[in-house]
Amino acid sequence: MKPLKDYLDSIQQVIDKGPYKDNWESLGNYKEPQWYKDAKFGIFIHWGVYSVPAFGNEWYPRNMYIKGSKEYEHHIKTYGEHKDFGYKDFIPMFKGEKFDAEKWMELFADAGAKYVMPVAEHHDGFQMYDSELSEFNAAKMGPKKDILGELKTAAEEKDIVFTASSHRAENYWFMSGLREFDSGLRDIEFQEPYGHAVKLFENEDLHETTHNILSKGPSKEHLDNWLVRTCEIVDKYQPKVVWFDWWIQNKAFKPYLKKFAAYYYNRAIEWGEEVAINYKFDAYAKGTAIFDVERGQLASIRPRLWQTDTAIAKNSWGYTENNDFKTPESIVCDLVDIVSKNGCLLLNVGPKADGTITEEDENVLRNIGKWLKTNGESIYDTEYWSTFGEGPTEIIEGAFNDVKRSPFTSEDIRFTYKAPYIYANVLKWPEDNEVIIKSLQKGSKFFAGDILDVDVLGYETKLCYEQTEEGLVIKADKNIDTSYPVCLKITIN
Numbered sequence: 001m002k003p004l005k006d007y008l009d010s011i012q013q014v015i016d017k018g019p020y021k022d023n024w025e026s027l028g029n030y031k032e033p034q035w036y037k038d039a040k041f042g043i044f045i046h047w048g049v050y051s052v053p054a055f056g057n058e059w060y061p062r063n064m065y066i067k068g069s070k071e072y073e074h075h076i077k078t079y080g081e082h083k084d085f086g087y088k089d090f091i092p093m094f095k096g097e098k099f100d101a102e103k104w105m106e107l108f109a110d111a112g113a114k115y116v117m118p119v120a121e122h123h124d125g126f127q128m129y130d131s132e133l134s135e136f137n138a139a140k141m142g143p144k145k146d147i148l149g150e151l152k153t154a155a156e157e158k159d160i161v162f163t164a165s166s167h168r169a170e171n172y173w174f175m176s177g178l179r180e181f182d183s184g185l186r187d188i189e190f191q192e193p194y195g196h197a198v199k200l201f202e203n204e205d206l207h208e209t210t211h212n213i214l215s216k217g218p219s220k221e222h223l224d225n226w227l228v229r230t231c232e233i234v235d236k237y238q239p240k241v242v243w244f245d246w247w248i249q250n251k252a253f254k255p256y257l258k259k260f261a262a263y264y265y266n267r268a269i270e271w272g273e274e275v276a277i278n279y280k281f282d283a284y285a286k287g288t289a290i291f292d293v294e295r296g297q298l299a300s301i302r303p304r305l306w307q308t309d310t311a312i313a314k315n316s317w318g319y320t321e322n323n324d325f326k327t328p329e330s331i332v333c334d335l336v337d338i339v340s341k342n343g344c345l346l347l348n349v350g351p352k353a354d355g356t357i358t359e360e361d362e363n364v365l366r367n368i369g370k371w372l373k374t375n376g377e378s379i380y381d382t383e384y385w386s387t388f389g390e391g392p393t394e395i396i397e398g399a400f401n402d403v404k405r406s407p408f409t410s411e412d413i414r415f416t417y418k419a420p421y422i423y424a425n426v427l428k429w430p431e432d433n434e435v436i437i438k439s440l441q442k443g444s445k446f447f448a449g450d451i452l453d454v455d456v457l458g459y460e461t462k463l464c465y466e467q468t469e470e471g472l473v474i475k476a477d478k479n480i481d482t483s484y485p486v487c488l489k490i491t492i493n
Contacts, residue, residue: 018266083184099355125193217252
């Protein structure tokens with residue numbers, strides 16, 4: 001293995017030689033990739049050792065070591081005492097014997113996805129790629145395959161942009177509960193894949209305590225390791241996006257975030273590629289990377305590109321035996337809403353330990369793909385219009401609100417734009433087949449041009465329309481019977 005210091009030295013050399021330096025002023029020159037602005041829809045993949053127990057959610061490796069949790073009790077009942085069967089003992093059971101990267105990409109292509117983002121390493125410390133920095137990876141253990149490498153090859157064959165995520169930051173504390181009882185690991189200093197297992201918090205409400213950027217941070221040893229592991233992913237797989245989870249906004253990470261961005265952006269210039277970093281909260285300075293909202297949306301247009309990451313399953317990112325799945329109709333509505341506000345949707349699937357994707361996930365993806373096949377011109381390669389939309393249904397802005405909105409109504413309309421067309425997606429088609437678009441009324445503050453034509457995508461029906469003081473009144477001569485959004489293509493002069 002290459003010494004850590006040599007990796008750190010090579011990272012600094014790239015920063016020293018390249019145009020991007022590790023400070024916010026330099027990183028503020030970053031430009032959003034055009035391919036990303038055009039893509040709009042991608043697939044997230046949470047697949048790892050946690051899919052073996054398939055209980056609770058992908059935080060099983062943490063919760064199994066927290067006394068009194070349902071995962072702790074389940075583990076003892078199913079696998080025995082922790083000191084006899086720890087988390088690492090799931091690794092030989094994680095075989096991925098039915099994993100087929102090409103089959104996955106065929107499904108994602110059918111779903112209409114333009115980019116794909118496998119989790120390279122989750123909080124559990126197990127790398128899903130061939131690493132020189134740890135033996136605890138999928139190429140050497142478990143499936144004994146370079147999962148990231150196979151997915152990259154399959155994605156590029158389908159013209160799907162390859163990206164990757166790293167959740168390594170949280171490994172520092174993720175399994176700290178193992179120090180609270182006779183787990184067989186109580187006195188470890190550092191051990192793969194358990195990390196340092198440092199107890200940083202007074203309680204288990206992590207999403208409250210760790211969002212304080214001034215809270216206690218990780219050691220220099222962990223930060224150096226985090227930087228090198230993340231740069232290794234960049235060098236080996238050249239992902240066009242690197243996505244980070246939430247703990248990196250801690251102040252201790254700030255110098256390392258700048259170093260990573262400068263390194264990654266400079267490497268991308270060497271490759272001749274446009275790349276991006278995804279971050280949450282205020283981890284990166286505005287304008288230096290792409291803002292991401294976990295399981296939530298924005299209430300209005302954000303002029304800079306942003307992204308929602310959410311999952312088909314409401315309760316978990318990884319596979320469990322009792323996942324509660326969203327409907328494809330609700331996800332399409334959210335996709336339309338997000339794109340109307342200058343965002344992209346990164347939608348997660350959680351494959352089983354054997355490498356198969358559930359029927360429920362597959363059904364949702366194929367139905368999204370059917371809608372996009374007909375209506376994709378209102379999504380891909382578009383930009384936001386003068387207003388994102390209209391209607392009574394309010395989006396609760398912020399993270400972890402993705403299942404809290406009310407159902408959309410026939411008055412809820414979302415707009416996108418690509419000259420010379422305004423696309424108006426009616427999120428629930430009215431029973432009387434009449435739509436009134438108030439934003440296009442005579443004298444509208446949003447639009448003062450001429451409307452030349454109005455068509456409906458995907459349906460054999462004639463439309464008559466009239467621009468009145470109330471709005472653009474559109475009437476279909478036939479019933480449109482669908483639970484999905486209906487797209488009106490409005491040609492303007």
